[in-house]
Amino acid sequence: xxxxxxxxxxxxxxxxxxxxxxxxxxxxxxxxxxxxxxxxxxxxxxxxxxxxxxxxxxxxxxxxxxxxxxxxxxxxxxxxxxxxxxxxxxxxxxxxxxxxxxxxxxxxxxxxxxxxxxxxxxxxxxxxxxxxxxxxxxxxxxxxxxxxxxxxxxxxxxxxxxxxxxxxxxxxxxxxxxxxxxxxxxxxxxxxxxxxxxxxxxxxxxxxxxxxxxxxxxxx
Amino acid sequence: xxxxxxxxxxxxxxxxxxxxxxxxxxxxxxxxxxxxxxxxxxxxxxxxxxxxxxxxxxxxxxxxxxxxxxxxxxxxxxxxxxxxxxxxxxxxxxxxxxxxxxxxxxxxxxxxxxxxxxxx
Ligand SMILES: Nc1nc2c(ncn2[C@@H]2O[C@H](COP(=O)(O)OP(=O)(O)O)[C@@H](O)[C@H]2O)c(=O)[nH]1
Ligand SMILES: [Mg+2]
Ligand SMILES: [Zn+2]
Numbered sequence: 001x002x003x004x005x006x007x008x009x010x011x012x013x014x015x016x017x018x019x020x021x022x023x024x025x026x027x028x029x030x031x032x033x034x035x036x037x038x039x040x041x042x043x044x045x046x047x048x049x050x051x052x053x054x055x056x057x058x059x060x061x062x063x064x065x066x067x068x069x070x071x072x073x074x075x076x077x078x079x080x081x082x083x084x085x086x087x088x089x090x091x092x093x094x095x096x097x098x099x100x101x102x103x104x105x106x107x108x109x110x111x112x113x114x115x116x117x118x119x120x121x122x123x124x125x126x127x128x129x130x131x132x133x134x135x136x137x138x139x140x141x142x143x144x145x146x147x148x149x150x151x152x153x154x155x156x157x158x159x160x161x162x163x164x165x166x167x168x169x170x171x172x173x174x175x176x177x178x179x180x181x182x183x184x185x186x187x188x189x190x191x192x193x194x195x196x197x198x199x200x201x202x203x204x205x206x207x208x209x210x211x212x213x214x215x216x217x218x219x220x
Numbered sequence: 221x222x223x224x225x226x227x228x229x230x231x232x233x234x235x236x237x238x239x240x241x242x243x244x245x246x247x248x249x250x251x252x253x254x255x256x257x258x259x260x261x262x263x264x265x266x267x268x269x270x271x272x273x274x275x276x277x278x279x280x281x282x283x284x285x286x287x288x289x290x291x292x293x294x295x296x297x298x299x300x301x302x303x304x305x306x307x308x309x310x311x312x313x314x315x316x317x318x319x320x321x322x323x324x325x326x327x328x329x330x331x332x333x334x335x336x337x338x339x340x
Contacts, residue, residue, distance in 0.1 A: 001247065002334055004237050006327045010229050010251070092222050124222040127258050127325070152305020153258045156319075186305050188315035 014128055017096035021103070021131025028108040031214040032116065034094075034130050036154060037138035038147075039120030042164040044072045045197035046138060046206070047115055051079035053207045058214055059112040063102045065094040065119045072117060082106055093124035096131055113214040122151040133213070134159040141165045141172050145179035148186050155186040160193070162206065167196040223259060226325070227267040231277060233327045243276035248283050248331035254324040255289040256304040280330075289322030 009015065025032050035043045047062065054060060062083040064073040073085035084102040086094060099116065106114075116132060118125045126135075137158040139147045142165055148155040155161065161183050169176060176194070183190055191209070195202035234249055249268075253259050261284050268282040289304040295314035302310050309317050 002332050003329050004332060005329045006233065006237060007329070008233050008327050010226055010233065010325045010327060012233075013229065091225075123258055127222065149306075152303075153256050156256070156305050156307065184315075185308055187307060 011127060014096045017100055018129035018131040021096055021100055024103070024108070025114070025131060025133070028111065030108065030111050030114050031210075031216075032114045032130075032132040033160075033210075034116045034118055034125070034132035034135045035138060036118045036122065036125045036135060036158070037120060037140075038122050038143060041120070041138040041140040041143065042162075042195075042197055043117050043120070043138050044075055046162060046164060046195060046203075047076060047117060048079070049195075049197050049200060049203045050115070050207055050210065051076065051081060053203060054113075054210065055079055055081060058211060059110055061106050061111045061114050063094075063099060063106075063114065063116045065098075065117055067091070067119055082111075088119060092119055092121045093128050094118050094130060095128050099130045113210060122147075122154045126151075126153040126157050136160040136162060138162045138164050139179065139183070141168050141174045141176070141179070143174075145174045145176075146182060147179070148183040152186045155183050155190070158187065159189070159191060160209070161190045163192065163194045165196060166194045166201060167199045223263040223267040224271070226259060226264060227271045230268065230282075230327055231271055231275075234277070234330055237330065238332065240276050242332065244279065245333045246277055246280040246330050247333050249277075249280050250283045250285065250328040250330065252285045252287060252324045252326045252328050254287045254322040256319075256322045257325040259325060261286065285328070287321050287324050290320045291317040292320045293317050 037043050060081050062076045064085045066072055067088055070085040073083045076083045084105050086098050086102050135158040137154050193202050193206045265282055272278050288301045290299055291302050292299040293309035293314050294316040296312040298311045299320055300310045307317050308315055
């Protein structure tokens with residue numbers, strides 16, 4: 001028996017395409033966020049509130065990842081921003097090459113902020129770099145306060161945590177302080193916003209953060 | 221969930237090291253999987269078997285070396301195994317830590333049976 005040494009990363013191909021995407025985004029001065037969550041945490045709703053607030057101030061485009069339908073892309077299209085749908089046909093996450101293909105239908109020079117809504121799944125997307133500047137993880141209060149402990153990889157890789165559906169806190173056994181505490185245990189450098197898409201609480205603070213980061217000149 | 225595409229990526233990488241004919245001689249594919257790599261070993265094993273079925277690689281077994289999640293603490297200097305993903309130093313509780321292992325997802329090597337040329 002002979003041994004052939006390989007020592008290669010399994011996802012090196014995806015990482016390489018992600019690196020190329022990132023270069024492309026830098027060349028065009030686009031700030032890119034990759035939104036991840038369990039299904040139904042409120043990614044599309046937050047995006048809708050964000051578009052309402054920022055679409056006159058910031059040039060925004062959207063890439064929607066979905067397993068089967070283009071319903072989310074249609075929700076977003078109502079706000080008159082360029083939106084591309086990626087249907088993964090059962091695939092549980094977006095990959096860098098799917099994003100690269102989608103970029104073909106966008107005018108990159110006219111975009112300041114690109115929002116990628118990933119497929120609703122807290123496990124798989126954490127492995128696949130898309131070339132984004134930051135991962136934004138959405139955890140809703142209805143999912144309980146131990147979510148970060150169950151899906152540590154996602155909270156570890158994210159830079160921002162949006163705790164959504166805080167309007168429902170009075171009716172739920174979810175403790176906000178515990179939820180935050182659990183998330184910061186996994187990743188002490190998380191920036192946390194508490195939001196509600198119904199009362200719109202916290203949406204402005206989140207949008208200000210987006211403005212600031214989209215307009216920031218890349219460090220050179 | 222995405223173990224199927226991971227199994228396919230593993231096979232693709234292996235295919236860059238041995239010809240199709242040589243793939244029949246591959247007995248083991250050795251991979252390294254971190255405790256926080258987001259991969260379920262049983263599921264990967266199942267998907268690997270499914271993907272190699274009726275291919276030249278069909279006699280290969282996936283051998284998984286799992287790597288514990290460890291953090292190095294800047295406050296107390298210790299490197300300790302931690303609950304997967306928990307960044308706090310298990311020794312002193314500090315949050316000033318770096319991950320030193322546990323996120324690996326690598327193809328390490330393959331074992332090839334050079335002698336086999338038609339059964340024992
Ligand atoms: N009460 C409440 N419901 C919300 C909030 N955000 C989203 N929802 C509801 O949660 C459901 C799923 O939201 P959606 O944005 O489609 O989640 P996605 O799957 O993460 O994109 C919808 O019925 C929304 O109306 C919120 O802040 N409060
Ligand atoms: Mg959605
Ligand atoms: Zn320590």
